[in-house]
Amino acid sequence: MICVIATIELNEGRREEFLAIFRELVPKVLAEEGCLEYAPMVDVPTELPGQPPADDNVVTVVEKWSSVEALERHLMAPHMGEFRRQTEPLRRGVTLRALTSEV
Numbered sequence: 317m318i319c320v321i322a323t324i325e326l327n328e329g330r331r332e333e334f335l336a337i338f339r340e341l342v343p344k345v346l347a348e349e350g351c352l353e354y355a356p357m358v359d360v361p362t363e364l365p366g367q368p369p370a371d372d373n374v375v376t377v378v379e380k381w382s383s384v385e386a387l388e389r390h391l392m393a394p395h396m397g398e399f400r401r402q403t404e405p406l407r408r409g410v411t412l413r414a415l416t417s418e419v
Contacts, residue, residue, distance in 0.1 A: 317352065318387055319415045320379035328373055330406040331358070335375065337402050344395045350386025354379050373408075387414065 326334055338356050345354045355378050359370035381387040390396065 317417060318381040318384055319417070320377070320381065320387065321413045321415070322377040322379065323411045323413075324375045324377065325408040325410070326373045326375065326406055327408055331372060331375065334403055334406045337399065337406075338375070341395060341399050344393075345390065348386070348390055348393065350382040351390065352380035352382060384414070 324334070335356060335358075342354060342356075345351055357376045357378055359372070359374060359376075361370040379387075381390065
């Protein structure tokens with residue numbers, strides 16, 4: 317299993333607009349072969365040690381895939397290209413981190 321943590325940095329004040337578009341994407345991604353989980357998350361303010369302050373301009377996507385190949389197919393899916401095009405004016409940057417529990 318592959319777990320992906322995608323951190324999407326948004327332009328100031330654009331989170332709700334971004335999430336509205338993202339919510340339309342979720343069912344399409346969940347229908348992809350090999351997708352086990354795909355969910356947007358936002359920061360929760362806490363007093364936990366080590367947690368940075370909550371950032372209203374970040375969306376973190378938690379994903380689980382059956383394989384690297386399934387993840388690669390996902391990234392090339394037409395609906396992902398359309399999503400990237402639609403949200404480009406809302407985003408400042410994206411970082412991906414692919415992980416496995418197979419250690």
